[in-house]
Amino acid sequence: MQREVHVLTRKSPTCIEARGVTKTYHSSRGDVLALQNVDFEIPEGQFVSVVGPSGCGKSTLLRCIAGLDLPTDGTLEVNGRQVSGPVIGLGVVFQRDVLLDWRKVIDNVLLPAEFRRLNRREYEPRAHALLEKMGLTEFAGRYPWELSGGMRQRVAICRALLDDPDILLMDEPFGALDALTRDELNVELQRIWSETRKTVVFITHSIAEAVFLSDRVIVMAAKPGRVVDVLDIDLPRPRPLSMRETREFGTYTGRIREHLQVTSVWKK
Amino acid sequence: MESDGWWRNTAGARTIVSVLVAAVLVWEIAVRLFGIRSILLPAPSVIILEMIKIAPWLGEQTVYTVLETLAGFALAVVFGVVLAVLIVSSKLVEKTIYTLLVTFNSVPKVALAPLFIVWMGTGIEPKIAMALFIGIFAIVVDTVHGLRSVEPDMIDLARSLGGNRFQMLSKIRLYCALPSLFAGMKVAISLALVGAIIGEFVASSNGLGYVILTAEGDFNTPRIFAALVILGIVGTIMFYAIDLTERACLPWHVSRRRE
Numbered sequence: 001m002q003r004e005v006h007v008l009t010r011k012s013p014t015c016i017e018a019r020g021v022t023k024t025y026h027s028s029r030g031d032v033l034a035l036q037n038v039d040f041e042i043p044e045g046q047f048v049s050v051v052g053p054s055g056c057g058k059s060t061l062l063r064c065i066a067g068l069d070l071p072t073d074g075t076l077e078v079n080g081r082q083v084s085g086p087v088i089g090l091g092v093v094f095q096r097d098v099l100l101d102w103r104k105v106i107d108n109v110l111l112p113a114e115f116r117r118l119n120r121r122e123y124e125p126r127a128h129a130l131l132e133k134m135g136l137t138e139f140a141g142r143y144p145w146e147l148s149g150g151m152r153q154r155v156a157i158c159r160a161l162l163d164d165p166d167i168l169l170m171d172e173p174f175g176a177l178d179a180l181t182r183d184e185l186n187v188e189l190q191r192i193w194s195e196t197r198k199t200v201v202f203i204t205h206s207i208a209e210a211v212f213l214s215d216r217v218i219v220m221a222a223k224p225g226r227v228v229d230v231l232d233i234d235l236p237r238p239r240p241l242s243m244r245e246t247r248e249f250g251t252y253t254g255r256i257r258e259h260l261q262v263t264s265v266w267k268k
Numbered sequence: 269m270e271s272d273g274w275w276r277n278t279a280g281a282r283t284i285v286s287v288l289v290a291a292v293l294v295w296e297i298a299v300r301l302f303g304i305r306s307i308l309l310p311a312p313s314v315i316i317l318e319m320i321k322i323a324p325w326l327g328e329q330t331v332y333t334v335l336e337t338l339a340g341f342a343l344a345v346v347f348g349v350v351l352a353v354l355i356v357s358s359k360l361v362e363k364t365i366y367t368l369l370v371t372f373n374s375v376p377k378v379a380l381a382p383l384f385i386v387w388m389g390t391g392i393e394p395k396i397a398m399a400l401f402i403g404i405f406a407i408v409v410d411t412v413h414g415l416r417s418v419e420p421d422m423i424d425l426a427r428s429l430g431g432n433r434f435q436m437l438s439k440i441r442l443y444c445a446l447p448s449l450f451a452g453m454k455v456a457i458s459l460a461l462v463g464a465i466i467g468e469f470v471a472s473s474n475g476l477g478y479v480i481l482t483a484e485g486d487f488n489t490p491r492i493f494a495a496l497v498i499l500g501i502v503g504t505i506m507f508y509a510i511d512l513t514e515r516a517c518l519p520w521h522v523s524r525r526r527e
Contacts, residue, residue, distance in 0.1 A: 066428055067428075068424050068428060086428055086430060088429075090428075092424075094421050094425065096421055098419070098421045098424075098425045100422070100439075100440070100443065101443075101520045101521070102443045102518070102520045111429065111439075112429050114435075115426065115430060115435055115439070144520075
């Protein structure tokens with residue numbers, strides 16, 4: 001399996017590359033090793049999920065890719081350039097939608113244009129188009145608190161996509177949503193990804209969600225946070241939700257679950 | 269149906285008015301029943317008559333005091349917000365100015381009034397200064413608190429968008445601080461009125477504080493009460509003016525969502 005990964009990455013240019021990424025946090029109770037020697041490659045245009053138990057450092061990893069945190073050791077390259085600070089030009093979707101309460105939906109979506117001192121008016125049609133794609137046209141003039149959790153997260157995705165980034169980083173974006181809304185957004189995200197073919201790094205603790213959405217799943221374990229497996233998901237697209245009941249799907253989720261159990265329960 | 273809606277919408281106001289009217293009635297009856305002398309506690313009717321008698325002059329004094337209060341308050345908001353921004357932006361400013369401000373606030377500000385008279389004379393300036401100094405602390409403390417209560421996620425968002433410190437302040441921090449700023453303003457407006465009256469007590473020939481002081485000299489208790497009633501009304505109006513502004517400015521805030 002690992003060999004195949006290498007062959008695959010040779011075909012398309014590497015977009016995100018981690019080499020021996022290690023991250024230590026200093027706390028009052030001593031140093032915490034959040035990430036230990038993490039290596040992986042994410043080819044351009046792939047949908048890659050990172051799955052693992054709480055505390056395995058998957059969010060830390062995403063923060064390092066975004067440049068919000070810097071690794072203590074090792075190197076991280078995004079689009080061939082070493083990350084040394086916040087990486088501009090990639091979209092980030094956080095676990096909580098982080099919409100600004102005082103801005104209407106449309107103004108929230110246009111926030112990146114304002115921050116990057118781009119012409120707001122130029123981006124307005126695109127913002128409306130994104131909202132339309134998400135079925136939110138009639139909510140453009142509403143305030144975030146008037147929207148449901150699922151709608152809010154959709155707005156956050158529109159905001160991340162506003163200036164058409166090559167890379168989309170998503171940190172458990174659907175973790176706070178109910179199961180039905182989550183399914184719905186999984187299908188929608190798959191559709192958007194198929195249309196745009198952006199490189200996506202998707203953090204989740206749901207094994208089914210990871211397999212359903214991804215071309216590749218990176219499995220992590222905790223204490224210390226490290227990569228224990230990398231799987232390529234070879235299921236045809238577009239994937240309907242019903243695919244989650246198939247045997248092939250079960251084979252993938254079974255293999256990932258095995259890793260998580262071995263590393264998190266049996267060691268105790 | 270329409271009058272029904274009006275009846276329901278004014279329920280809050282009608283409650284307030286009924287309670288006030290009832291209290292005034294009890295007061296009036298008690299004063300007449302027990303034959304309390306006007307020099308100790310005048311009946312509401314006597315106070316109202318006094319107010320009507322000197323209405324134009326009283327009006328002038330009220331305008332004077334309100335102007336002092338609003339000028340002091342406005343300056344407190346401007347300087348208070350600027351100070352708060354400086355305090356959260358720089359550790360040095362926090363260690364120096366904030367420390368001084370806290371120390372300064374511990375001094376009873378009434379005790380500063382004579383000093384302001386010495387420095388600024390007996391005109392309107394020392395009263396504005398009193399209103400400013402007595403009100404600014406609430407503004408600074410609340411705004412600093414508000415500027416600091418930004419969710420870490422929002423800071424991450426701004427950083428990932430390549431935002432600089434100024435954008436972080438102008439597009440995120442200031443908005444997060446608005447609810448706290450309004451809370452501080454509600455405290456400060458009442459304090460500013462207190463400051464203006466203190467200033468007038470120390471040395472003045474205008475304003476409601478001056479009215480009270482001169483009426484005291486003449487043992488004119490109804491006039492003292494007349495000034496007090498106006499102060500109560502003015503203070504209430506100013507408080508609710510800020511409350512209304514808050515409602516208009518922060519329709520998105522948690523405290524307004526169920527309305």
